[in-house]
Ligand SMILES: Nc1ncnc2c1ncn2[C@@H]1O[C@H](COP(=O)(O)OP(=O)(O)OP(=O)(O)O)[C@@H](O)[C@H]1O
Ligand SMILES: O=P(O)(O)OC[C@H]1O[C@H](OP(=O)(O)OP(=O)(O)O)[C@H](O)[C@@H]1O
């Protein structure tokens with residue numbers, strides 16, 4: 706299987722890191738453009754995220770990691786297989802602070818963007834005719850430099866907009882994150898199942914912790930409601946009369962609250978451990 710990975714930019718490091726955690730070899734030199742992982746029967750191609758949808762859409766590469774916004778912008782014949790829970794952004798309109806621009810107000814005006822496919826489709830869908838000015842980057846400067854009246858761009862923290870004296874307006878055009886894509890319409894590439902299982906395993910290991918605790922037998926039912934796990938908690942007898950040992954996966958972000966709730970209920974010896982890897 707041939708897998709496309711962003712070679713630089715916002716998604717590159719996190720994508721490489723995720724593949725490493727999923728047990729794949731990754732390049733050690735950022736100048737390497739192709740890397741073969743013979744043990745896993747895959748080849749990695751390091752490409753610009755914008756181009757990845759094109760390669761996958763044309764069927765020259767089997768799957769790839771890119772941004773959802775870039776997939777949509779490219780119009781490539783590729784489908785989203787799995788969202789990867791990093792590279793989260795919003796795609797927004799923005800204009801100079803205090804001008805009170807609105808989306809309907811863009812009719813007949815100039816909108817600068819590096820994503821003309823995405824923005825054009827959105828404006829058409831909204832029934833608004835505006836002139837798109839295609840720029841490669843640093844779009845935030847377009848208004849000050851007089852080539853546009855508004856911009857549409859990726860916003861993560863909003864710091865770039867703030868620095869440029871701009872504010873967002875209108876609803877988000879889209880919510881994006883890094884995704885795994887495959888070619889549309891063609892048969893599924895061999896090995897995709899395995900890749901998806903491995904990446905899903907990384908997502909679960911990142912997002913969940915394992916929680917163990919001791920619980921009076923009479924309270925196991927109530928405690929199980931606090932820690933239902935994915936299917937059901939594992940409950941086994943403790944070598945102490947009237948007590949059980951309970952084990953369940955818990956969303957990482959809820960772990961502290963769940964521990965407090967269990968303690969209140971009467972559970973003791975509550976332990977949290979990381980999950981290094983898993984197949985569910
Ligand atoms: N802070 C961020 N800034 C820009 N894009 C981000 C950010 N975080 C995640 N992304 C996502 O990364 C993708 C854009 O990647 P990248 O910035 O590498 O592309 P590019 O702008 O074409 O390349 P470059 O900036 O190197 O010219 C989009 O899918 C975008 O949503
Ligand atoms: O909301 P923020 O956290 O400030 O991030 C968003 C900014 O980052 C991206 O630019 P990038 O660094 O990719 O440069 P580019 O404009 O040249 O693509 C994007 O185009 C915005 O300018």
Ligand SMILES: [Mg+2]
Pocket residue numbers: 714842
């Ligand atoms: Mg960029």
